[in-house]
Amino acid sequence: MPKLRLRQAAPVALVAMLLLTLSACGLTEYPNTTFHQNTEFNTAVDALFDRLVFWGTIVFVVVEVALVVTIIKFRKRPGGPAAKPIHGNAALEITWTVIPALILVLIAIPTVKTIFETQAEAPAGALKVEVIGHQWWWEFRYPELGIVTANELYLPVGRTAAFELKTKDVLHSFWIPQMGGKRDLITNKTNHLWFTPDADLPSSAWNGFCAEYCGSSHANMKFRLFTVQPAEFEAWARHQASPAVFSATPAPATPVVPAAQVTSTDSTAPVAAPSTGYMFPKDRLAAEFPHVIPQTPIPAGITFDDALLAGGDPVKGATEGFLLGGCIGCHAIGGVPGAVSEIGPNLTHLASRHTIAGGLYVNDAPTLARWIKNARHLKPGSIMNTIGKGEYDPILKTTNTMGLDDRQIADVVAYLMALK
Amino acid sequence: MATLATPTPAAVAGSDAKSGLWSWLATTDHKRIGTLYLWTALAFFLIGGLEAVMIRTQLARPNMGFVSAETYNQLFTMHGTTMVFLAVMPLSAAFFNFLIPLQIGARDVAFPRLNAFSYWVYLFGGILITLPILFQAAPDGGWFGYAPLSTPAYSGVAPGSSELKMNMDFWVAGLQVLGVSSLAAAFNFITTIINMRAPGMTLMRMPMFTWMSFVVQFLLILAFPPITVALVFLMMDRVFGTTFYQVAAGADPLLWQHLFWVFGHPEVYILILPAFGLVSEVLPTFSKKPLFGYNVMVYSGIMIGFLGFGVWAHHMFSVGMGAVADSIFSLMTMLIAIPTGVKIFNWIATMWSGEIRFTVPMKFAIALIAMFTIGGISGVMHSSPPADLQQTDTYFVVAHFHYVLFGGSIMGIFAGIYFYYPKITGRFLDERLGNVHFWLNFIGMNLTFFPMHFSGLLGMPRRIYTYDAGQGWDLFNLMATYGTYLLVVATAVFVWNFVRSRTRGAVAGGDPWQAATLEWSIPSPPPEYNFAKIPTIGSRYPLWDLKDPSWNADPSGHAVPSDPSDLQEETASHTAKALGIPMPYPTAKPLFTAIGLVVMFGGLLLFRDHHAVGLTILLTGAAMLIGGLYAWLTSPLE
Structure with a gap:
């Protein structure tokens, strides 16, 4: 009987599906999971969530079992008992009002406690970071x-x-699932969030996301977090605070940030900073943290002669290309006179980053060249101008008659790649 | 039974043999308007479903290029907007229209022409908001339209150019138009329920669907004003350059969020309570038992509606309101779980000791209990703000509200459609196809939405048009996409059944399910005038009392038996005229007035670009609106 078969097949399929889901949980790795204790913040969240899952499971099982038992036991069948006109039962109804209320009390108490704990002032001596969306x-x-x-x-x-969370334009939300909950970036307002990466964590890489819808490229607004050992951080910070290492113009007499300021803040273990500073090792990313390496394919329809990249002239790129391309209108480079605009990302140590374009692409010469040539083609809605000569600008819907040819772009790339 | 004049064969369908396009354009009959709502809302449900299919296809695998980022953003905005405002709310409205007068023993709603107006405004508002998707210009700021993304600075012109970007204008105008429709309908139903109940139909004898609808109408009239204010502000910002939300002028974008969610959370109950009402009709009928704890079911429905206004900021735990506000909104939210839980347990208790018949509507009603429970539990999980900070804006929330809205509202509405289709059309939906639909729908729904719990807790944000491989989300997304395709098949089976059964379905009598309430005492489909004689009601379950007075389906103790002669199905149908029942004249004035309203908003949209043309159209629309209203209000109803 096809009717019977269908009835039997459906629950079987459902169970099989759930089992598949559960087995999948054990087999694969989940690099952005929220179930972890990497920070005190998420340890608190996780404890709360465990309690919610515990009571949720009990309620789920009680309700679904009661439901299934009822519909099996009281299905209409020949010779079965007749329906009884029961209208209600005050004692029962009070019971299933009071029991859920008690369960909710057991959830509410730790909830309120955790709210006040996690939203307290950050402990003294915290590292202050401004996040600007x-x-x-x-x-x-x-x-x-x-x-x-x-x-x-x-x-x-x-x-x-x-963290002090701010935004230059619309709302965003700062979220690193492996560190704890998210907090929105609200225009005309400063929000706060703090957490402490566990002292036992080995140096690691994590994904961060924008979690509040913010327009065309919301999905492309990602970032990376590197939790590193204090000495490594010290080396990174010292280098990042220094002006650009490559400059076609003479370096300013005094560094933009006095070195004393850097060392005075934290350091207990002084580190001899290498000239290129610290950068989370690329080979470790590939081996241990492949999920933080962007995989976005470069869209079809953009060509670049990669052979030109080898011959790029960084000096020409710094002097001619950076100005002609209009880069200087939006990007700052520490130590370069005139390059102070804050519209686009600061490029002072661009080559010390693993990614470009809001974490959308890997930071290497061929990708960077294509990005400069036609950023709007690579990232929907990007306000970065289409720089490549003869390129079609998908926003202005015109072809760019000015701009840089491939050779000039190769020079700019050579310059940017020198900004270690 | 009323004394009958000679039956006329032309009146088999119970109407004065009205047919043709004009009879629909000019109708003021609540049943026809209900049918129009049903067909229109189902059409929008299919459009919203198509949008979902495109969304899921794009997300089936990492870095797919099925649609662009811009198109995707329009799709998810329109999927949410369509399903909430154009599908689920009007599907509920279809039942309000069709059922409320029948359940309370009335011949029509209080204001039949206003009722027609509500429908036409809904139809045109729906078209206004949907049509732009054909021109890649659909709203793209999310169904929640958060400022400042929805303000002119960020969505007024195409980025980097001065080309006018109208996408969010359609949304702002369309939602205002739809709000007019909802408000007009809500006042109409409140007046109807308060004033037009049959003799003996006390409030506490009303069928549960009418009760839940009654609560919903109050939610509508209290929830729509805040969003109307929010939308008028936004429209002023966009069209006239005011600065309610313009951040460059120092506006606080949280103003929008508060106003939106003061509407947005009660809206959830506007979407779910009618479904609760429908299953509260279905479960007793097929368990052959009165609803367990009727009074508590009424009170919990009112309680849910009441508390629903005090929890809006639980949508905003991540905006940084501070620990005190977070705690208060968290506790208020948890409170709602109590009356909701009571409803679940009372439904199960309704079936306990019954004789359960597993008809298709019953299966959908049982599925609502099973699935809504999951949505309710995950709801409690994000009522706890610290936990919510890991969940909000992730797929976990997407899973949660789809268990509430698909597992709850849609399951309940399908239960209602299978249950009331015989009353609406006079024919049954095919049982076999119905079973296929049910199981495919049930499995498809779980395959689509259950994996989203995992992808969300494993870090997948919402509203992203693509994602990288190896994030731990691939399998869950693929499962969800296959689930959606299964839902497509399920829906196709349903549509086939729905269309085919109108002419080929088995003929149903007036009371095909042996149900208990008034709407089943009249023929199917009901005659134009509903009740040849307005019945006098003595209990909550008049038809059951009639069959077996000793069974006492009314627990109130002081129930008087309904007059049996009122409740026997008529053996023949008659025209209203023959029975001497005055009926409203058909009139297209509400339609004309509704066109005026939409033309007015259309003029406002054009005003941004072409002041003179826009203003002319706006004034023309206003003149039509005022003229239509004048003609309508100065002509007699019947």
């Missing part, structure tokens, strides 16, 4: 350390990071 990339500033960077956040393990 832009459509669609992240600006990170360490005001005490004189660092301005983009899309990649470094934090020392074992020290509380206190």
Whole structure:
């Protein structure tokens, strides 16, 4: 009987599906999971969630079992008992009002406790980080350390990071699932969030996301967090605070940020900073944290002669290309006179980053060349102008008759790649 | 039974043999308007479903290129807007229209022409908001339209150019138009329920669907003003350059969020309570038992509606309101779980000791209990703000509210459609196809939405048009996409059944399910005038009392038996005229007035670009609106 078969097949399929889901949980890795205890913040969240799951499961089982038992036991069948006109039962109804209320009390108490714990003032000595949202990339500033960077956040393990969250345009939301809950970036307002990466964490890489819808490239507004050992952080910070290492013009007499300011803030273990500073090792990313490496394919329809990249002239790129391309109108480079605009990401140490374009692409010469040539083709809605000569601008819907040819772009790429 | 004049064969369908396009354009009959709502809302349900299919296809695998980012953003905005405002709310409205007068023993709603107006405004508002998707210009700021993304600075012109970007204008105008429709209908139904109940139909004898609808109408009239204010502000910002939300002028974008969610949370109950009402009709009928704890069911419905206004900021735990506000809104939210839980347990208790018949509507009603429970439990999980900070704006929330809205509202509405289709059309929906639909729908729904719990808790944000491989989300997304395709098949089976059964379904009598309430005492489909003689009601379950007075289906103790002669189905149908029942004249004045309203908003949309043309159209629309209203109000109803 086909009718019977269908009836039997459906629950079987449902159970099989659930089993598949559950088995999948054990087999694969989940690099952005929210179930972890990497920070005190998420340890609290996780404990609360465990309690919610515990009571939720009990309620689920009680309700569904009661439902299934009822519909099996009282299905109409020949010779079965006749329906009884029961209208209600005050005692029963009070019972199933009071029991859920008690369960909710057991949830409410730790909830309120955790709210006040996690929203308290950040502990003294926390590392202050300003997070500024832009459509669609992240600006990170360490005001005490004189660092301005983009899309990649470094934090020392074992020290509380206190974030000041702001936005230059629309709402965004700052979220690193592996560190704890999210907090929105609200225009004309400063929000706060803090957590402490566990002191025992080995140096690691994590994904961060924008979690509040913010327009065309909301999905492309990602960032990376590197939780590193204090000494590594120190080396990174010292280098990031220094002006650009490559300059076609003579370096200014005094560094933009006095080195003394950098060392005075934290350091217990002085580190001899290598000239290129610290950068989370690329080979470790590939081996241990492949999920933080962007996989966005470069859209079809954009060509670049990669052979030109080898011959790019960084000096020409710095002098001619950076100006002709209009880069200087939006991007700052520490130590370069005139390059002070804050519209786009700060490029002072661009080559020390693993990603570009709001974490959308890997930071290498071929990708960077294509990005410069036609950013709007690579990232929907990007306000970065189409720089390549003869390129079609998908926003202005015109072909760019000015701009840089491939050779000039290769020069700019050579320059930017020198900004270690 | 009323004394009958000679039956006329032309009146088999119970109407004065009215047919043709004009009879629909000019109708003021609540049943016809209900049918129009049903067909229109189902059409929008299919459009919203198509949008969902495109969304899921794009997300089936990492870095798919099925649609662009811009198109995706329009799709998810329109999927939410369509399903909430154009599908589920009007599907409920279809039942309000069709059922409320029948359940309370009335011949029509209080204001039949206003009722027609509500429908036409809904139809035109729906078209206004949906049509732009054909021109890649659909709203793209999310169904929640958060400022400042929805303000002119960020969505007024195409980025980097001065080309006017109208997408969010359609949304702002369309929602205002739809609000007019909802408000007019809500006042109409409140007046109807308060004033037009048959003799003996006390409030506490009303069928549960009418009760839940009654609560919903109050939610509508209290929830729509805040969003109307919010939308008027936004429209002023967009069209006239005011600065309610313009951040460059120092506006606080949280103003929008508060106003929106003061509407938005009661809206959830506007979407779910009618479904609760429908299953509260279905479960007793097929358990052959009165509803367990009728009074408590009424009070819990009122309680849910009341508390629903005090929890809006639980949508905003991540905006940084502070620990005190977070705690208060968290506790208020948890409180709602109590009356909701009571409803679940009372439904199960209704079936306990019954004789359960597993008809298709019953299966959908049982599925609502099973599925809504899951949505309710995940709801409690994000009523706890610290936990919510890991859940909000992730797929966990998407899973949660789809269990509430698909597992709750849609299951309940399908239960209602299968249950009332015989009353509406006079024919049954096919049982076999119905079973296929039910199981495919049930499995498809779980396959689509259950994996989203996992992808969300494993870090997948909402509203992203694409994602990288290896994030731990691939399998769950693929499952969800296959589930959606299964839902497409399920819906196709349903549509086939729905269309085919109108002419080929088995003929149903006046009371095909052996149900208990008034709407089943009249023929199917009901005659134009509903009740040849207005019945006098003595209990909550008049038809059951009639069959077996000793069974006493009314627990109030002081129930008087309904007059049996009122409740026997008529053996023949007659025209209203023959029975001497005055009926409203058909009139297209409400339609004309509704066109005027929409033309007015259309003029406002054009005003941004072409002041003179826009203003002319706006004034023309206003003149039509005022003229139509004048002609309508100065002509007699019947």
